[in-house]
Structure formats: structure tokens, C-alpha cells
Amino acid sequence: MAIAAIAIFVGAYVLLVTEKVHRTAVALGGASLMLLLRITDSEHAFFSEETGIEWNVIFLLLGMMMIVAVLRQTGVFEYVAIWSAKRTRGRPYQLMVMLCVLTAVASALLDNVTTILLIAPVTFLVCQRLDLRPTPYLMAEVFASNIGGAATLVGDPPNIIIAARGDLSFNDFLVHLAPIVVVLIVAFCLLCRWLFRREFRYDAERAASVMLLNEREAITNPGLLVKSLAVLALVIAAFVLHPVLHYEPSVVALLGAGLLLLITEVEVSDALREVEWPTLAFFAGLFVMVGGLVEAGVIGRVAEATADATEGRLGLATFGLLGGSALISAIVDNIPYVATMSPIVAELVAAQHGDGQVLWWALALGADLGGNATAIGASANVVALGIADREGHHIGFWEFTKYGLVVTAVTVTLCMPYLWLRYL
Numbered sequence: 126m127a128i129a130a131i132a133i134f135v136g137a138y139v140l141l142v143t144e145k146v147h148r149t150a151v152a153l154g155g156a157s158l159m160l161l162l163r164i165t166d167s168e169h170a171f172f173s174e175e176t177g178i179e180w181n182v183i184f185l186l187l188g189m190m191m192i193v194a195v196l197r198q199t200g201v202f203e204y205v206a207i208w209s210a211k212r213t214r215g216r217p218y219q220l221m222v223m224l225c226v227l228t229a230v231a232s233a234l235l236d237n238v239t240t241i242l243l244i245a246p247v248t249f250l251v252c253q254r255l256d257l258r259p260t261p262y263l264m265a266e267v268f269a270s271n272i273g274g275a276a277t278l279v280g281d282p283p284n285i286i287i288a289a290r291g292d293l294s295f296n297d298f299l300v301h302l303a304p305i306v307v308v309l310i311v312a313f314c315l316l317c318r319w320l321f322r323r324e325f326r327y328d329a330e331r332a333a334s335v336m337l338l339n340e341r342e343a344i345t346n347p348g349l350l351v352k353s354l355a356v357l358a359l360v361i362a363a364f365v366l367h368p369v370l371h372y373e374p375s376v377v378a379l380l381g382a383g384l385l386l387l388i389t390e391v392e393v394s395d396a397l398r399e400v401e402w403p404t405l406a407f408f409a410g411l412f413v414m415v416g417g418l419v420e421a422g423v424i425g426r427v428a429e430a431t432a433d434a435t436e437g438r439l440g441l442a443t444f445g446l447l448g449g450s451a452l453i454s455a456i457v458d459n460i461p462y463v464a465t466m467s468p469i470v471a472e473l474v475a476a477q478h479g480d481g482q483v484l485w486w487a488l489a490l491g492a493d494l495g496g497n498a499t500a501i502g503a504s505a506n507v508v509a510l511g512i513a514d515r516e517g518h519h520i521g522f523w524e525f526t527k528y529g530l531v532v533t534a535v536t537v538t539l540c541m542p543y544l545w546l547r548y549l
Contacts (some may be wrong), residue, residue: 129162130159136419178409217324219363231244279365404508443484480548
């Protein structure tokens with residue numbers, strides 16, 4: 126069973142890398158084979174929290190996509206695009222830094238997927254205004270969202286799993302991870318200057334024309350904008366207050382979408398038309414495939430082997446977790462990996478004579494930052510690629526991955542001295 130599960134996953138991964146078949150078809154086909162060969166079954170695929178479809182992610186995406194669809198009708202994205210271009214005076218690199226910093230901060234308060242859904246429309250509009258290729262900016266924002274999301278409990282879904290298993294609070298994440306995340310964002314912004322150096326073409330004429338625009342004229346429906354921003358503010362507040370309210374982000378997003386459709390005159394069919402259904406289907410198939418690997422014991426054996434290799438040494442365990450988590454999260458979605466690994470880490474923490482809490486931070490940083498390495502390493506990556514396809518700007522697997530590997534290597538390496546100096 127384990128061999129069959131690995132064969133299916135590797136075959137699907139090869140098809141994703143070569144892009145010979147659409148990624149949604151690949152994911153659904155792989156999921157079908159997992160079910161057909163009884164590596165997993167309908168009960169585990171559709172109803173298990175550990176090995177099934179992560180419905181919280183699916184419905185979080187659905188709710189936020191509908192809210193973004195309503196916001197799109199107000200002209201607010203055009204407003205932010207013009208405002209950003211004017212503040213940076215149309216300078217491409219400065220614009221990328223501004224968008225990345227905004228993305229990182231928003232990802233810490235919301236979550237990285239929601240942030241990408243909100244920032245992507247702005248990116249396409251501002252790049253169109255300045256005659257810039259949008260894909261480098263979108264990729265940079267994805268990297269920034271995964272880095273920024275590591276700073277808080279609600280910023281990245283794996284952090285929620287770690288918090289529950291390790292009995293960690295919102296403030297624990299803020300105190301222990303936010304400092305290194307700030308360092309990583311600064312380093313990443315500097316790295317962007319080199320990574321995307323060929324994309325920074327300054328068009329003085331375009332920049333001058335943008336400086337003459339009045340961003341306030343972009344707002345086409347002020348009344349709808351006020352209602353939309355009010356609902357979005359409530360949704361953000363509920364995300365931040367998750368440790369107190371105990372409402373899952375998916376529930377909050379669906380409630381927000383439902384409330385917004387009730388208090389506005391936007392047609393439900395128009396909002397649903399904007400939903401990235403192929404992306405949601407891809408996630409469903411990917412979750413089933415990874416769930417099959419979990420059911421077959423593949424991920425569990427890898428996790429246990431990582432734990433056994435440390436032999437109780439805290440330093441070795443810390444850096445083994447950091448590097449191993451980054452490597453595995455680059456290949457499979459980090460949510461099921463963290464769900465599988467967290468019980469093992471809990472045992473390692475309990476077995477330590479000193480402060481073993483560093484192991485939780487190593488797991489979180491490795492899983493969150495490792496998601497940047499490949500096009501399917503994190504939920505935000507998949508969402509961004511889906512949006513890009515819809516807008517007619519295809520981002521290939523290798524185009525994303527060649528940048529993602531560099532970003533992951535640099536950020537994970539920078540975490541090593543931080544963990545060593547602060548905890549070890």
C-alpha cells in the first residue's frame with residue numbers, strides 16, 4: 126500500500142512539474158487512484174481531520190473569494206493600485222518592496238491565503254498602469270505572505286495546529302517568531318533586488334501619467350465600499366480574536382460572505398462566478414492524495430525517522446526539524462505534515478530536560494518557510510497560480526520554483542543563528 130501511494134504521488138508530481146496536464150486534473154486523478162486502490166476511503170478522505178480534505182481551508186477560500194468578488198465591484202483595488210504607484214513614484218523596485226511589506230503585515234493579521242486574494246487584484250492593476258510584467262510581483266507577494274504568516278498564530282494554518290498541540294497562545298507566537306520574521310522580510314526585500322533585477326524597467330512616461338491620476342475617482346460605488354469594508358473589518362477582527370472567540374477562520378469567512386450578500390444588492394450568481402473553482406478542486410484532490418500518504422504510513426515513517434535521528438540532542442533535534450520540515454513542506458502541503466509531526470514533537474518537547482519549546486518554533490518556521498520552495502508547497506502558492514492563470518499570466522511550476530528555492534534557502538539559513546543564539 127505504501128509503495129502504491131508513493132507511486133501515485135510521485136507520478137502526479139511529475140505531471141505537475143512537466144505541466145503536460147492541468148494541475149486540477151492531475152490532483153483529482155491522483156485522488157481517484159488513491160480511492161480506487163483503497164489506499165484511503167470515503168470516510169477518511171471526506172470526514173477525517175487528519176487524513177481527509179481540509180474543509181476549513183476550502184471554505185475559508187470560498188468565503189474570502191466571495192468577499193473579494195464584492196469588493197472588486199467598488200473600485201477599491203484600482204484605488205489602492207493608483208495610491209501605491211503614486212507613493213513609489215512609479216519606481217518598480219520600490220513598488221515591489223511596498224507591496225511585499227503590505228502583504229507580510231496583512232498575512233500576520235489575517236492569513237496568507239486571504240492576503241493573496243486581496244492583494245492580487247491590486248497587483249495586476251498597478252502593473253498594467255506602469256506596463257510591468259505582473260508575475261514577478263505576484264510571486265514576490267506569495268513569498269512575503271508565507272514569511273509574514275509565520276509571525277502569528279493565525280498567519281498560517283500549520284501554526285494553528287502547533288498552537289493546539291503545544292498549548293501555545295497568540296502572544297507566544299508573536300514574542301518568539303515575530304522578531305525573526307521582521308529580519309526575514311528585510312532580507313527578502315533586499316534579495317528581491319537581485320532575484321527580479323531584470324524586471325525593474327522604469328517607464329518615466331507611464332509613471333508621470335499615473336502621478337496625474339486621482340485615486341478617489343476610481344471608487345465607483347461608495348455605498349457598497351462602506352458596507353464591504355465594514356464586513357471585512359469584522360472578519361479581520363474575528364480572525365485576530367480567534368484565541369478568544371474560538372470560531373474557525375472558515376466559519377468567519379462564510380459568515381462574512383453571507384452577511385455581505387444579505388446587506389448589499391450584489392447578485393449571488395455574480396459573486397459565485399468570481400470563485401476560483403478549479404483551485405478549490407485542486408486543493409481537494411491534493412488533500413486526498415496527501416491523506417493517502419498519511420494512511421499508508423509514509424509521512425509518519427519519515428517524521429519518526431527524523432525524530433529518531435536526533436537521539437535526544439536538543440540542538441540536533443532543532444535543526445533537524447527546521448531543515449526536515451522545510452524539505453518535506455516543499456513537496457507536500459504543510460498542513461497534513463504538521464498534523465502528523467506535531468504529536469512526535471510533543472513527545473520530544475516533553476522528553477527534554479531544558480527548554481524544549483524551541484522545537485515548536487523550529488517546526489513552525491520550517492513548515493511555513495519551506496512552503497515557498499515549490500509551486501504547491503503552500504496554499505497561498507496554489508491560489509496565486511490560479512489567479513494568474515485566470516488573468517492570462519501563466520506562472521509555470523519551474524518559473525515559480527527556481528525563485529522559491531532561493532528564497533527558502535536564504536530564509537531557513539537565517540533562522541539557524543536566531544534559534545541557536547536565542548534558545549540553544
